[in-house]
Amino acid sequence: MPDQHPTLRAKRRAETQRTIQAHALRLFTERGYDATTVTDVAEAAGVSPMTVYRHFPTKEDLVLIDQHGRLVAERIAASSAEQPMVRRIGGALIASAATLTGGGRGDDLTADARFLLARLRLMISTPALRAKHLDNHYALQQAIVDALEDDVTGPDAGFHAQAAASACLAAMHTALVRWAEDDGRTELSDVIAEALAAAFGDDFVDGNGRRPRGSQKYQ
C-alpha cells in the first residue's frame, strides 16, 4: 500500500491536475473549446501534452469531471423504500443540489457552485461536451439502479429502475441547463424541483416532505 496518508506524490499529482483543469477552463472560456488545442492547455499549465493526457483521458474530461454520483446513490439507499422510485430519486437529486450550492444564489455562490456554473456554460455551448455529459449520466444511472436494487423486486425491476432513473436524470439535466442560462440567479435545487414537477406532476414532493418552491406556480 504505497499511500496511507495523502503522501507528497499524491498531493503533487492532485495539484498539477487542478492547475491543468483551471487553465483549461480559462482558455476554453476565453477562446472557445474547439479553438483551444490540448497543446495550448499544456503550455499554459507548464506541462507537456503527454501529462495532460495522463491526468485527463480525453479533452472533454477537462471539463466534465464529476463524482457527485456517490453522494446521490448514498442518499437514495438511505431513503424510505415506501415511496415511489421517482420520488426517492428526485428527492436525492434535489437534496444533493442543495448541499452543493449551500443555499446561495446570484452573486452569493459557493466556489463549488461557481465552478459548476463555468463548466455548465461550456457544456451548453459545445455539442461534443453536451453529448459526453449525457453519456456520463449512464454511470450515475447505474449507481442509482444499484442503490434501488436492494428494495425493489419483481421480474423487470432493473428495467423499471433504469427507466425511472434515466427520466429523473434527464429532467435534472434540463434543470441544470436552465440554471446555467439564468446565471445561477435562482436556487439550483428549486429549479430541479420545478423540472421534476413538470415531468412527474405537480404533486411531486421532495425527500423531506416539503413541496418544492419553484416559481410562483408552485407555492
Add this chain to the structure above:
Amino acid sequence: MPDQHPTLRAKRRAETQRTIQAHALRLFTERGYDATTVTDVAEAAGVSPMTVYRHFPTKEDLVLIDQHGRLVAERIAASSAEQPMVRRIGGALIASAATLTGGGRGDDLTADARFLLARLRLMISTPALRAKHLDNHYALQQAIVDALEDDVTGPDAGFHAQAAASACLAAMHTALVRWAEDDGRTELSDVIAEALAAAFGDDFVDGNGRRPRGSQKYQ
C-alpha cells in the same frame, strides 16, 4: 427548383448513400466500430473516403441517422391539449414505435425494424455512439417542445415542456436498449409503454386509451 421528381442524380445519390451505410453497418458489426476505419468503409463501398464524408458528416452518422422525429412531432401537435404533457408525448412515442415495427416481433420483424435493431446493437456497445445518440435527442426534444408550444401557456411553459420531453425521451431510450438487448422479441411499443409507466406512474395510458402491459407489480 432543380428537383421536381426524384431526378436521376438524386436517385444515384440516395443509392450510394444506402450502399455506404449498408457496408458500414456490416463492417462495424463484423469487426467492431472502433476497429473499422472510414477508409475501410469507403473501400468496401467502392468509393473514396471523401465521398463518405460528403454523405455522412461524421463516422457516427453512419449508424445514427433518424428522421423519425418529424413523425413524432406531428402526432403530438395533433393530440388533444387537454391531457398532461407527458401523456401526449408518451402516446406519440408509443404510436410511432408501433407504426415502425408494424406489430411484428421476434423473427417476424419488418425490414425497418431489423435495420433499427442492428443500429441499436452497435449503439449499445459503443460509448461514442451512445453519447451521440443521446445528444441527437436534443433535436427531437426541440421539435416536441415546438409542437407543444402552441397549446401550453405560462411563464415557464418552455422550460416545463423541455423537462417533460427530455424525461419521456430518456425513458424511451431505456426502452430501446431493453428491446435491442432482448433481440426484438417483444413488441417495441409495449416496451416503451412499460418504461413510461415505470417512470410516470402505473396510471399512464397510451394514446389509444389502452393500458400498457407492465409487469404484475404495477396493477
Add this chain to the structure above:
DNA sequence: ACCACGATGGTAGTGACTACCAGATTGATA
C-alpha cells in the same frame, strides 16, 4: 450543342489520441 451545377476524387494539413521508450523523483526497505 452548350453550359451551369452537383457529385466525386486527390492532396495536404490539423488535431486528438496511443504505443513505446527513456530519464527523473519519490517512498519504502535492507
Add this chain to the structure above:
DNA sequence: TATCAATCTGGTAGTCACTACCATCGTGGT
C-alpha cells in the same frame, strides 16, 4: 544510508477522424 521499485513525466513517431482547396467528369436544363 544505500538501494530498489513504483510512479510521474517527457519525447518520438504514428494512426485516424475530419477539413479546406482544387481538379474532373457526368447530368440536366437551355
